[in-house]
Amino acid sequence: MDRLQFFTPVRISRGQESPAEEIYSVAEAMGFLRKWPIGRRGPVYQRAVNCCSAALAGRM
Template sequence: MRAQAFGQAVFVRDGAHIREIQDINDALTFMGAWPTSRRGPIYDSALRACHAAQVGQLHADGASDAIRAFARSVGILEQTPVAIDPWVIAAQVLRGAPI
């Protein structure tokens, strides 16, 4: 497990891509790149939470919750992708095939 990893990754829309934020370092990188003109009180709170988690004053999941709240407030929060095992897809394809 990565140092200061989130219990559950946060997924955000970053332009045309979905970005996965897995830990404090990812979160700080993401927040640092956020446009200055779009920063506000919720951004400031999330950034403070990340810095507090970085120095051990807050659990990493507290910072994760703050990042998730920030992303939701600016409309970029994405749902956690659902992983499907390849055998499930193969079983569904084969089920409809004649024997």
């Protein structure tokens, strides 16, 4: 298993009208976050991006 792959996929939805997506790795999570609506990018979003970026850079 790749060290940046999740043991269990994470299910995330962009909103009530959107179906949940399964995220299997840090790279997929980063791709999901890049598509996140700009108007909904708050402190939690920024922390998620920071964590994914650190993991991809090998700092985590």
